[in-house]
Amino acid sequence: MIAIRDMMIIQIDITNACMNSCSNCTRLIGHHRKPFFMNFEMFTRAVDSLADFPGMVGMIGGEPLLHPEFPRMARYLQERIEDPRRRGLWSTVPEGTKHGALIKEVFGNLYLNDHTVDKIMHQPVLVAASEAVPDPARMWSLIDECWVQKCWSASITPKGAFFCEVAAAFDMLFDGPGGWPVEPGWWQREPHQFGEQKERWCPRCGCAVPLPRRASTEQVDDVSPANLAELERMASPKVRKGRVALYRGEQAADWNPHHNWYMSEVEGEAQYRSRIAKRLDAAE
Numbered sequence: 001m002i003a004i005r006d007m008m009i010i011q012i013d014i015t016n017a018c019m020n021s022c023s024n025c026t027r028l029i030g031h032h033r034k035p036f037f038m039n040f041e042m043f044t045r046a047v048d049s050l051a052d053f054p055g056m057v058g059m060i061g062g063e064p065l066l067h068p069e070f071p072r073m074a075r076y077l078q079e080r081i082e083d084p085r086r087r088g089l090w091s092t093v094p095e096g097t098k099h100g101a102l103i104k105e106v107f108g109n110l111y112l113n114d115h116t117v118d119k120i121m122h123q124p125v126l127v128a129a130s131e132a133v134p135d136p137a138r139m140w141s142l143i144d145e146c147w148v149q150k151c152w153s154a155s156i157t158p159k160g161a162f163f164c165e166v167a168a169a170f171d172m173l174f175d176g177p178g179g180w181p182v183e184p185g186w187w188q189r190e191p192h193q194f195g196e197q198k199e200r201w202c203p204r205c206g207c208a209v210p211l212p213r214r215a216s217t218e219q220v221d222d223v224s225p226a227n228l229a230e231l232e233r234m235a236s237p238k239v240r241k242g243r244v245a246l247y248r249g250e251q252a253a254d255w256n257p258h259h260n261w262y263m264s265e266v267e268g269e270a271q272y273r274s275r276i277a278k279r280l281d282a283a284e
Helices: 040-049 070-080 099-108 134-142 147-151 165-173 193-206 225-233 269-280
Strands: 008-015 056-060 087-091 110-111 151-158 160-162 220-224 245-248
Touching: 008 040, 008 165, 040 070, 040 087, 056 070, 070 087, 070 099, 099 269, 110 269, 134 193, 151 165, 160 165, 165 193, 220 225, 225 245
Parallel strands: 008 056, 008 151, 056 087, 087 110, 220 245
Antiparallel strands: 151 160
């Protein structure tokens, strides 16, 4: 694992509301009976705590544009993080939104978080490492080298700050104890300080384990027995709809994770940028 200060991005999860219910979503969309919407005061605390963070500060969901205070939040981020290259947005820019001009003005980085094409392959999240890897020594070895924590982001949710965005999502879904206080310098923590968060959530997560991926458009989550039992106890809507598949010990033959492993390359850079421009123009 790496120190949080060495990450390229820290995300602020402003909502887990979403129009989609993709397979193996890192925000575990589809299992919550009610989405959360971060209040503005918590958002300002989150941004203020990251004012001196050298990397990018991202706004993400779910779909962040579904948050009723998205424009106000975007303006506050613009005010506190002066360099537009340090302001990022992860969004599908859903049809019908009218924030295109605002997004162009505020965000130096827009990542089209579009999981609606067949070639987007998602690593299982709800297959618990502790169930998929019976040897604890090997399990912790895999966790310590987790590509998600090394390549992706720490996160702030309404419940606090977390060393890993997936751990933050687990804490939200499974009603965990919350994260660290959102205060200046929280992101200076190093791996030996991840402690309780790492021990509580990493064994329940499958991101570090070489597991077969699934197309996001299937809208089916791979789950291991213990996680499934907990989801059933919570009356997960996605479980009730039968949109889960029980993990039966499969291992991936082509496991070669990298920073874009969860999304996959589905088009060239020029085509991707053109698609972003069209989405924003349509949203004005």
